[in-house]
Amino acid sequence: MTQAAFFVLTALADQPRHGYGILRETEELSDGEVRLRVGTLYGVLDRLTVDGLIALDREEVRQGRLRRYYRVTDEGVDALVAEADRMAAAAGAARRRIAEGRRAPGTVTSPARGPGLAGGLA
Amino acid sequence: MTQAAFFVLTALADQPRHGYGILRETEELSDGEVRLRVGTLYGVLDRLTVDGLIALDREEVRQGRLRRYYRVTDEGVDALVAEADRMAAAAGAARRRIAEGRRAPGTVTSPARGPGLAGGLA
DNA sequence: GCAGGATATATCGGCAGCCGATATATTCAG
DNA sequence: CTGAATATATCGGCTGCCGATATATCCTGC
Incomplete structure (x- = not known):
């Protein structure tokens, strides 16, 4: 799953939203760090629909503008959970390896015990 | 950062390795879930080198075969830490939102806006 | 001896997918 | 009336992943 698809699913996870609302x-929800582009959105929406991870929920007309609402399917929720698990696992693995590398920088590994700061696992 | 670049950095985080060793x-380390492709590797290696996140460590000849070892730079470690943080935060945000969606499935969401998820991405 | 697999490097064309630009249309603020 | 926000959608370009391919050595099995 691409990062863009992941964020679209996440935005839809709690309730149906329309395209611009997802943006x-x-x-x-990412505190301004992640900004989906308009040019990316509709391609992702189409692909996720074809894959059955989201579905068209309803269409509304608000103040003369069309709003097309999408919702996640059960399959979409499963896929999002699985992806979140993979990401958390990968992040944890990276952190552990960084810690291992710092334990003996530029040196052959030694049994030198650290100051009990090891953990840090998410 | 692409997923492939992330895994290459992770594989190099504890010690220098050569291309095939990274594979x-x-x-x-991913327990068989992630499999980097040979065709992907060298492009990633070139890009990470240009970006200064990894560097050529040394070259060895073992049993008639060349081994080209790469290591992460300080900048590469920083980038990997930042990426791991982003991924863990995104995974956490996804999980929270899924929990919120399941709290009231098929119902209109409560107006409770606010600090609930303000934590967002770390 | 030789075929096949693991080790180890690298390149290339095809294709998927992100992004910026662009188009269209309404509402509201200045 | 101009510009920004809201809201949809498309398209060309570029980046980047993947499968296939090439080259070369070593080891195992027959």
């Missing part, structure tokens, strides 16, 4: 919600 | 190490 704003993604930026908000 | 095997990535598969091993």
Whole structure:
């Protein structure tokens, strides 16, 4: 799963939203760090729909503008959970390896015991 | 950062390795889930080198075969830490939102806006 | 001796997918 | 009336992953 698809699924995880709302919600929930582009969104929406991970929920007309709401399917929730698990596992593995590398920088590994700071695992 | 670049950095985080070793190490540390492709590796290695996140460590000839070892730079470690943080935060955000969606499935969400998820990405 | 697999490097073309630019249309603020 | 926000959608370009391919050595099995 691509990062863009992951964030779209995350934005839809709690409730149905329309395209533009997904854009704003993604930026908000990531505290401004992640900004989905308009040019990216509709391609992702199409692909996720074809894959059955999201579905068209309803269409509304608010103040003369069309809003097309999407929702995650059960399959989409499963896929998002699995992806979140993979990401958390990968992040944890990276952190552990960094800790291992810092234990003996530029030297052959030694049994030198650290100051009990090891953990740090998410 | 792409996923492939992330895994290459992770594989190099504890000690210098050569290309083929990175391939095997990535598969091993991910418990067989992630398998970097040969065709992907050298492009990633070139890009990471240009970006200054890894550097050529040394070259060895073992049993008639050349081994080109790479190591992460300080900048590469920083980038990997930052990426691991982003991934862990994104995974956490996804899990929280899934929990919120399941709290009231198929129902209109409560107006409770606010610090609930303000934590967002770390 | 030789075929096949593991080790080890590298390149290339095809294809998927992200992004910036662009288009269209309405509402509201200045 | 101009610009920004809201809201949809498309398209060309570029980046980057992947499968296939090439080259070369060593070891195992037959």
